Amino acid sequence: MNLPSNATLPSQLPTGSDPSPDAARPTLRHRILWTLLGIVLACAVVAGYALIYPERMPTAIGDKVEDLTGANAHPVTLLRPPVAPLSAAAVLGRDMFNDPSLSASGKQSCASCHSASHAFGPPNDLSVQLGGPHMTDAGYRPVPSLAYLYRQAPFSIGPDQGETDAAPVNLDVLASAAQGVQRAQKNAGVAPAAPAMVPQGGFFWDGRASTLQDQALGPMTNPVEMANPNVAAVADKLMHSKYVDTMKQLFGARVVNDPNLLVSEAMFAIGRYQFEDQAFHPFTSKYDAWLEGRARLSQAELHGLRLFNDQNKANCAGCHLSQPTSDGLPPLFTDTQYEALGVPRNHELPQNKDPKFYDMGVCGPFRTDMTKDTQYCGMFLTPTLRNSANRGVFFHNGVYHDLKHVMDFYNLRNTSPEKIYPHDASGKVLAYDDLPAKYHANIDVADAPFDRKLGDKPAMTDDDINDIIAFVKTLNDGYDSDRK
Known part of the structure; x- marks a missing residue:
C-alpha cells in the first residue's frame, strides 16, 4: 500500500507542536491508513491459515464463532438426571456393590473390576481381569464400564420396542424376519434409518442381560469372576451378611x-444403586460444558469433532452418537447397537489358545439363545466413548490398549490390512482372523471409514487421528469450567 505524498509520518511531526486543526488532520489520516493496513494484514493471516489448514476453516456462517474462538455458537441446555438422595434400596445396593465377601474368594467385589475412580471400568490395562475361587483365573472378555447405562433399553432386534414391560419377544422370530434385510448404513450424528434390523440394547458385550438386575447377577455366578457355583451359594452369603436385617426390613421378613x-x-438393590447414583452418569465432561456454552474447544479438538461427525471421514458418530436428543438429553456416545468390526484376534486370552475357539458375540458361545441366528455372528455391543480416553483396554477381546491403535485399526483395516492382521507362513494376510470365514460377510464394509478398498488412501491422516483423540479426551468426566 502506497502512502499519499503529503502524508506526515509520526517521526516527521514536530515535537511540542500545537494541536491545531491543521496539525491534527495528518494524524487522523495516519490512523485511518494504519487501520486499513491492519485489516489487510488480518485478511492475509486468515488467508494463510486457510491455505495451511483448509479443513479447519468455517464452511458456513454459523460455524464462524465456534471455529475461530472455540465456543459453541449454538449452546443448549442439557437435561441431566435429577440429583436426589439415594433410596434405602440403592444404599443397600452400594454396600453390596463394594462387598468382596459375596465372592467365592472373599477378595472380589463388583467394585474390584468396576472402579469408581475409573468411570466404573477396570482399574488397570489388563486385557481381562483375574477372578475365580483363588483370584487366578483370567476372564473371558474385558470388563466394560458400568457408567452411562441408565438409559439402556432391553435387548431387542430391529426398531425400538417401546414399552419395556411388554411380554418377552421371540428373538428367533425377529431374527428370521430380519434375514435378507440389508443392514442400514450409519449416518453421522443420527440413528440408522428404519428398518435397522440389527440387535440393540441389553448389557454385556453380547447383550445377554436385559436389565441392570440381570447384569448384576452375571458376575456373581461366573466361574472366572466372583465364582459362586450357583444362586443358592449367593443366597447363603447374603444370609450371613451384615445387611441381612436391612433386607428383611426393605423386602419383608419372609x-x-x-x-x-x-x-x-x-440384585435389584445393586441395580437401583447404579441407576440412582449420579456418579454413574455425571455428564461433567468438557464436551458437555461446550454444548452448554461454558467451555471453549481448542482448534485440534474442534477439528477432531468435525472429523468425528463427518460421515465420509472418521464417521465415529455413525455409532457413537454425539448430539443431544431432541428433548435435551445429553448424548451417550453410543447407539446401543451391535456391529461386526473384524478386530484381530487377541492371542493373549487363554481361550484363544484353542484355534477352534471363536468368540462370536450375539450368536455365542457365552450367549446361548441366538446360536442359530448366524447373521449376527461377530457382532458386539457398541460401548459409550465417554471416559474412553482413560481406559487401558479396548474392544470385546482387549486386543488394543490405547486409542492410537484403535484409530489405526479403523483407518487401515481395509486399505492396509497387512498392518493390522498377522500373516501365515507364505506371507498371506489373515484378515478377520478372529471370526470363522463363513461369517465374514457379517463384517461392516459399507460405513466409512470401512468403505475404502485395498490400496486406497486412508480416510484419515496421522494428524487427523491425533485431533480425533484430542476430541475424545474432552469426553472424560471431571472438567471444571470454573477453573479453566
Whole structure:
C-alpha cells in the first residue's frame, strides 16, 4: 500500500507542536491508513491459515464463532438426571456393590473390576481381569464400564420396542424376519434409518442381560469372576451378611425363606444403586460444558469433532452418537447397537489358545439363545466413548490398549490390512482372523471409514487421528469450567 505524498509520518511531526486543526488532520489520516493496513494484514493471516489448514476453516456462517474462538455458537441446555438422595434400596445396593465377601474368594467385589475412580471400568490395562475361587483365573472378555447405562433399553432386534414391560419377544422370530434385510448404513450424528434390523440394547458385550438386575447377577455366578457355583451359594452369603436385617426390613421378613427371591431382591438393590447414583452418569465432561456454552474447544479438538461427525471421514458418530436428543438429553456416545468390526484376534486370552475357539458375540458361545441366528455372528455391543480416553483396554477381546491403535485399526483395516492382521507362513494376510470365514460377510464394509478398498488412501491422516483423540479426551468426566 502506497502512502499519499503529503502524508506526515509520526517521526516527521514536530515535537511540542500545537494541536491545531491543521496539525491534527495528518494524524487522523495516519490512523485511518494504519487501520486499513491492519485489516489487510488480518485478511492475509486468515488467508494463510486457510491455505495451511483448509479443513479447519468455517464452511458456513454459523460455524464462524465456534471455529475461530472455540465456543459453541449454538449452546443448549442439557437435561441431566435429577440429583436426589439415594433410596434405602440403592444404599443397600452400594454396600453390596463394594462387598468382596459375596465372592467365592472373599477378595472380589463388583467394585474390584468396576472402579469408581475409573468411570466404573477396570482399574488397570489388563486385557481381562483375574477372578475365580483363588483370584487366578483370567476372564473371558474385558470388563466394560458400568457408567452411562441408565438409559439402556432391553435387548431387542430391529426398531425400538417401546414399552419395556411388554411380554418377552421371540428373538428367533425377529431374527428370521430380519434375514435378507440389508443392514442400514450409519449416518453421522443420527440413528440408522428404519428398518435397522440389527440387535440393540441389553448389557454385556453380547447383550445377554436385559436389565441392570440381570447384569448384576452375571458376575456373581461366573466361574472366572466372583465364582459362586450357583444362586443358592449367593443366597447363603447374603444370609450371613451384615445387611441381612436391612433386607428383611426393605423386602419383608419372609424374603430369607426363598433363596431365589433373596438374590433377586439383592440384585435389584445393586441395580437401583447404579441407576440412582449420579456418579454413574455425571455428564461433567468438557464436551458437555461446550454444548452448554461454558467451555471453549481448542482448534485440534474442534477439528477432531468435525472429523468425528463427518460421515465420509472418521464417521465415529455413525455409532457413537454425539448430539443431544431432541428433548435435551445429553448424548451417550453410543447407539446401543451391535456391529461386526473384524478386530484381530487377541492371542493373549487363554481361550484363544484353542484355534477352534471363536468368540462370536450375539450368536455365542457365552450367549446361548441366538446360536442359530448366524447373521449376527461377530457382532458386539457398541460401548459409550465417554471416559474412553482413560481406559487401558479396548474392544470385546482387549486386543488394543490405547486409542492410537484403535484409530489405526479403523483407518487401515481395509486399505492396509497387512498392518493390522498377522500373516501365515507364505506371507498371506489373515484378515478377520478372529471370526470363522463363513461369517465374514457379517463384517461392516459399507460405513466409512470401512468403505475404502485395498490400496486406497486412508480416510484419515496421522494428524487427523491425533485431533480425533484430542476430541475424545474432552469426553472424560471431571472438567471444571470454573477453573479453566
